[in-house]
Amino acid sequence: MNWQGYAQIIVFLAVLVASVKPLGAYMARVYEGEPIILEKGLGWLERLIYRLAGVSRDPEQREMPWTTYAVAMVIFNGTGILLVYAVQRLQGFLPLNPQGFAAPTPDLSWNTAVSFATNTNWQSYGGETTMSNFTQMTALAVQNFVCAASGMAVMIALVRGIARKTTSTLGNFWVDLTRSTLYILLPLTVVWAVIFVSQGVVQTFGAYPSVGLLQATKDADGHAVTDQVIALGPAASQIAIKMLGTNGGGFFNANGAHPFENPTPLSNFFNIYGLLLIPAALTYTFGKMVKDTRQGWTILATMFVVFLPLLALCVSQEQAGNPALASLHVDQVASALHAGGNMEGKEVRFGISATGLFASATTGASCGAVNAMHDSFTPLGGLVPLWLIQLGEIVFGGVGSGMYGILMFAIVAVFVAGLMVGRTPEYLGKKIEAREMKMASLAILFPAATILVFTAIAVVTESGKKGVFNPGPHGFSEVLYAFSSATGNNGSAFGGLGANTPFYNTALGIAMFFGRYFIKVPVLALAGGLAAKKLVPAGAGTLPTHTPLFVTMLVGTIVVVGALTFIPSLALGPIVEHLLAKS
Amino acid sequence: MLSQIRPALVTLAALTLVTGLAYPLLVTGIAQAAFPHQANGSLVLKDGKPIGSTLIGQSFDDPKYFWGRLSATTDSNGKALPYNGGSSVASNLGPNNPALIDEVKGRVDALLAADPDNQAPIPVDLVTSSGSGLDPDISPAAAQYQVHRVAKARGLDDARVKALVQAHVEGRQLGILGEDRVNVLELNLALDEIK
Numbered sequence: 001m002n003w004q005g006y007a008q009i010i011v012f013l014a015v016l017v018a019s020v021k022p023l024g025a026y027m028a029r030v031y032e033g034e035p036i037i038l039e040k041g042l043g044w045l046e047r048l049i050y051r052l053a054g055v056s057r058d059p060e061q062r063e064m065p066w067t068t069y070a071v072a073m074v075i076f077n078g079t080g081i082l083l084v085y086a087v088q089r090l091q092g093f094l095p096l097n098p099q100g101f102a103a104p105t106p107d108l109s110w111n112t113a114v115s116f117a118t119n120t121n122w123q124s125y126g127g128e129t130t131m132s133n134f135t136q137m138t139a140l141a142v143q144n145f146v147c148a149a150s151g152m153a154v155m156i157a158l159v160r161g162i163a164r165k166t167t168s169t170l171g172n173f174w175v176d177l178t179r180s181t182l183y184i185l186l187p188l189t190v191v192w193a194v195i196f197v198s199q200g201v202v203q204t205f206g207a208y209p210s211v212g213l214l215q216a217t218k219d220a221d222g223h224a225v226t227d228q229v230i231a232l233g234p235a236a237s238q239i240a241i242k243m244l245g246t247n248g249g250g251f252f253n254a255n256g257a258h259p260f261e262n263p264t265p266l267s268n269f270f271n272i273y274g275l276l277l278i279p280a281a282l283t284y285t286f287g288k289m290v291k292d293t294r295q296g297w298t299i300l301a302t303m304f305v306v307f308l309p310l311l312a313l314c315v316s317q318e319q320a321g322n323p324a325l326a327s328l329h330v331d332q333v334a335s336a337l338h339a340g341g342n343m344e345g346k347e348v349r350f351g352i353s354a355t356g357l358f359a360s361a362t363t364g365a366s367c368g369a370v371n372a373m374h375d376s377f378t379p380l381g382g383l384v385p386l387w388l389i390q391l392g393e394i395v396f397g398g399v400g401s402g403m404y405g406i407l408m409f410a411i412v413a414v415f416v417a418g419l420m421v422g423r424t425p426e427y428l429g430k431k432i433e434a435r436e437m438k439m440a441s442l443a444i445l446f447p448a449a450t451i452l453v454f455t456a457i458a459v460v461t462e463s464g465k466k467g468v469f470n471p472g473p474h475g476f477s478e479v480l481y482a483f484s485s486a487t488g489n490n491g492s493a494f495g496g497l498g499a500n501t502p503f504y505n506t507a508l509g510i511a512m513f514f515g516r517y518f519i520k521v522p523v524l525a526l527a528g529g530l531a532a533k534k535l536v537p538a539g540a541g542t543l544p545t546h547t548p549l550f551v552t553m554l555v556g557t558i559v560v561v562g563a564l565t566f567i568p569s570l571a572l573g574p575i576v577e578h579l580l581a582k583s
Numbered sequence: 584m585l586s587q588i589r590p591a592l593v594t595l596a597a598l599t600l601v602t603g604l605a606y607p608l609l610v611t612g613i614a615q616a617a618f619p620h621q622a623n624g625s626l627v628l629k630d631g632k633p634i635g636s637t638l639i640g641q642s643f644d645d646p647k648y649f650w651g652r653l654s655a656t657t658d659s660n661g662k663a664l665p666y667n668g669g670s671s672v673a674s675n676l677g678p679n680n681p682a683l684i685d686e687v688k689g690r691v692d693a694l695l696a697a698d699p700d701n702q703a704p705i706p707v708d709l710v711t712s713s714g715s716g717l718d719p720d721i722s723p724a725a726a727q728y729q730v731h732r733v734a735k736a737r738g739l740d741d742a743r744v745k746a747l748v749q750a751h752v753e754g755r756q757l758g759i760l761g762e763d764r765v766n767v768l769e770l771n772l773a774l775d776e777i778k
Contacts, residue, residue, distance in 0.1 A: 007759040049597045053590035072587045079591045083599075129659075129670050138603035145602040146595070174590045181598055186606065193610040194617070200638050203607075203614035203622045208669055211626065211633040214771055217642045220662035229669035230636055232624050237610040241602070254671035257714030259638035260624065265761025321707065322678045329691055331704035331724070338722030339762045344683060344711040345673045348652070348720040351762035372714045373673040376683075470677035496675035581679050 001319050001334055005353030009311070012269065012357065016276055020300065023277065024284025030183045031156045031176065032289065033059060038183050046178055055174045063169035066528025069157055070521050072173035073150055077117050077516075080143055084113035087139035088131075097132035098207035104130055111505035116143035118516035119151055119398055121242070121249030121368055121491035122482075122508055124500040128231035128252045133205060140249060141238045145189075148245030149180035151400030154520050155282065156289075158404045161527030162428050163290045165535045170527055184278070185244060192240035195270050200263030201236040208232055235260060243274035246398040248368030248491040256358065256371035257347055268354050268371060275367040279396035282403045290428055294546035299406055302554045303395040307364055310384050315356035317381035318342050323581055345376030356381070363388040366398030368491025375470065375478065375494035379578035382494070383570060386481050389488040390451065391562040392444065398489065404523045406558075410545070411440045411526075413557040417543050426542055429535040439526035446518040447487045448565045454483040454511050455569065463503035469496030473580065477573035482508060487515035627768070635768050640719040642666040643771065646697045647736035649729050651721055651767040653690055653712035666717060674712045687711065698732035720764035723752050739777065747773055 029036050039046070047057070056062040064072065087094065088109040092102050104112065108124055115122045116139070127136065153176035160170050197203050208231050216226045235251040239261055242249055252258040262268050280300060287296025319341040321332030334340035339351030346355050350371055358371045363385035374385050388395065394406040415432055418425030425432040458464030458479045468475035478494040485492055486508040493499070499508065544550065614622035626633040635641055640651045642665040654665035655674035676683035690710040695701075706724040726748045734744040751770045755761050 004755055004759045008761075011759060045597075045601070049594060052597065053593040055590055068587070072590070075587050076591045076594065079595050083595065126670060126672065137607050138599055141607070142599045142603040146598055174594055177594060178598070181602065186602065189606065190610065194613055197610070197614040197618045197622050200621045200625050202624050203611050204624070205611070206623070209624065209626070209633060211635050213641050214634060214768065214775075215641070215643050215645050215648055217644065217665070219658060219664050225664070228635065228639070228641060228666065230624055230626075230639055231669045231671075234607045234611060236614060236622070237607040240610075252671050252715075254673060254715035254717070257673065258671045259640075259715060259717055259719055263625075263638050264756060266756045269760055324679055324684055325687055325707070325710075328684070328687055328710075329695075329704055330687065330707050330710055332707045335724065337724035337727065337763070338706045338708060340707060342678065343708045344676060344678070345714045346711075347714050347718050348708050348722055348764050349718075349761050354761055370714075373675055375675040375677060376673070378678050469675060470680050472677075472679065474677035474679065494675070495673065496677070577677075577679060 001315070001353055002336070005351070008353060009357055012272065015273060016280055019277055020281050020284050023281035024296070025288060027184055027281060027285040028288035030179050031285070036183060038187060042182050046182055049178055050174070053174055055172065062172040062175065064172050065168050066157070066161075066170055066524045069170050069173045070524045073154065073520065074517065076173070076177070077147065077150060080117040080146060081113045084116055084139040084143055085109050087135055088112060091132050091135050094132065094134045096134035096137070096205065098205070099132070101130060101132050107502045107505040108500060111509045114509040114512050115491065116140050116247070116249060117147055118489050118512045119147040119245070119247055119366060119401065120486060120489040120512045121247045122486050122493070122512065123249055123491070124505055126253030127250055128233070133233050136238055136251060137234060141241055144238070144241040144245045144247040144249065145181050145185055146177065148185060148241075148247060148399045149177045151398055152180040152184070152282070153177050153400070154523060155400035155404045158407060158523055158527040159286050159289045161530040162430060164531045165533065167531050168528070170524070170531055185241065188244050189237070189240040192244060192270060192274055193236045196236040196239055196267055199267035200260070201239060201267065202232045202260045203234050203236040204232050205234060206232060232260070240274070242369060243271050243367065244278060246275050246279065246365045246367040248362065250369065256369045257373065262371055265349055265354060268350055268358065271369065271371065272358050272361050275365050275369065276361050276396050278399045279365050279402045282400065286403060292428070292546065295428065298546045298551055299410070302406070302551050305551060305555050306391070306558060307360065307395045310388060311357065311360040314360050314381050314384035315353060317378045318356050319352045320378070322378060342376070342378050342381065345373030347372065359385050360388065362492060363490060364393065364395040364397070366393040366401055366489045368485065370492050373495055374481070374492060375496045379574040379581060382477065383574035385492065386477070386484060386574065387562065387566065387570065389484045389490045390566045391558060392447065393488050393490060394558065401489065401519070405519070408440045408443045408523070409558050409561070410554055411436055412444065412561070413550070413554045414543060414545065416557060417553055421541070423541050426536055427545060429538065430530050430533050431536055435529050436526055439522040439529070442522045443519045444561060447515050450487045450511050450514045451483045452569060454487070454507055455480050458483070458507065461503070463501065467498040467501060467504055469498060473573050473577040477577065480569055480573050483511055486511040489515050627772070629772070636668070637766060637769060638719055639668045639717050640666050641768055643767065646732050648771045648774070649721070649726060649733060649767050650709070652708060652718045653686065653710070654716040655712045656716035668717060671715045671717055673714045673716060701728070701731055703728060719766050719768060721767055723748070723763050723765055726765040726770065733774065737774070743777070744774070747777070
């Protein structure tokens, strides 16, 4: 790799870290109801929504216990699923459909509806050949905003549960949802969308133009091809929220590899920056709201400790190239004139370094956008995104979901530490007891079980095996990746898998549903329980949770749980493929 | 429970209007006013007619043009149609899939057949397919590899074509972002301008 390849990663990480405090502090103000400047422009809209929705203007009166908060979230997301399903099925009758696309099939519509409402954005379809502009804008992009906002709301409810004492309430879901959307996501997306357009991302409502080719060619049947159809659409606005909401669903089939979706290295930088920005900054918001910012920095440090070695593994494996091509007169060694490495499924403008960074970031977060095809990565290069998803997408995680995910691991870590010294564990002044451990374990183990059980079902049934594209252990990796991605609400894929079948559309839809709500509901239950507890003053036996020692313990917990759960399945896929290629 | 249905419907409707209509229309307005060329697909005009987009690659296999990356795109019946700008897709071939080895071999053979004198190892981006199937660029190494063939087919000096390639190398943004690259369509258009 050239020095520029290292430099762009270092500069990226520096910009990210520098953004954590300002944005994190701002988000804390948004959630604590402190005055913010955007209320001058959008406050009327916020108040109008509350009035029409019947939400009290009095912050005390509208407080919700965890059960109401959870019910509100589930009803809201359920309504979203119905709306997205309906818009797709009625697509043929709705406006803004310049290409005249018909309605997607019922199983595909179900899959897509669940996918976008759960922040997964798994896509069994190609955007530019399936979805009208109307569907993309009013159904898919809206869910990109509001499911991200509902993830942030749940995280804030958990933080309130930790920060408050002897109370039964966690805030108001509708207020957290609306404020997340209007004051955090919306302003950022406008800025990002304009940056994207300046780089060449399209934003138009016209039909696809046809242009004359410089050199005419022939198609597979020998007919002359003299024109090229160019797919367009209102892409920039959707791609901005796709990244900032860690949704990841592409406007075009090739996602962030498509030159209209991610045209330049600078747009690529803003893609990755956008997807990690809010999750990283929420660590500071957390610290601010529990009145000890060291706690937030500790969580952020933990994320970096897990992220950096995996990033290095991914980039180095891809840079090493594909040994299978070594004997074919192909130059894979990086030089001043090319990036070299494993370029199948990658774009020249990104090369290896910007691609490895994207792949690690998008799966460390629950984004799932891609700027290259993970299916064509080297075995261990592809193991990195797969395992990052399986770790629970907590480095840096989805907006909100990453933070509440890593807090579950923090609770397990203090519990394990408590066991070692034989003392009731505490986290931030709250005693961690049987109920907390049950909820945290549920949130960690349920997704793992979903991934493994569904993968097992798929690889022993005919309808599951039929979708496999690449032969050998790589085919198993495709299935494992699909269920990891769906359950983790990631949405990226080993894209060779033929997943647009009733079996996969249905099974992956269920996995996405489980992966979202069987974490969110236990998290809220845990938050409700914590809020009701008294504060225990820190004593001599209290484990401080802002030290390098705690970072080590938290990293250990994450890695041990993730490794013990998934190494057997990884051994059957990428690891054995790597060993076979070596032999 | 029922008391949460009204806020659910109202909030979803309101946020759909804001984020699903107002927001994309606002962005479209800004985009069309400030960056109309980019917002409409960065089309290249020749004699007033669009002949491509600088961001979307085209298929070249004539020895007198520079060739781009391999492309896995298909037509609507699933038959091979490289650089179909209406339907982006990648090969998704795994690193040890025999079909990948065949694909690379086929391309190596085609390049060698078009330029038997050139025994240099072939830059990897020229023998692999891109993630989008529409990659508009090749590496400077891949362009230089083809200089001799293109010059010969056009009866030009190698040096002249090489200089043209040099002039079309687009550097990293801000000095460090991404990779150096050559836009194949722009390079080929410039070639056709040489009289």
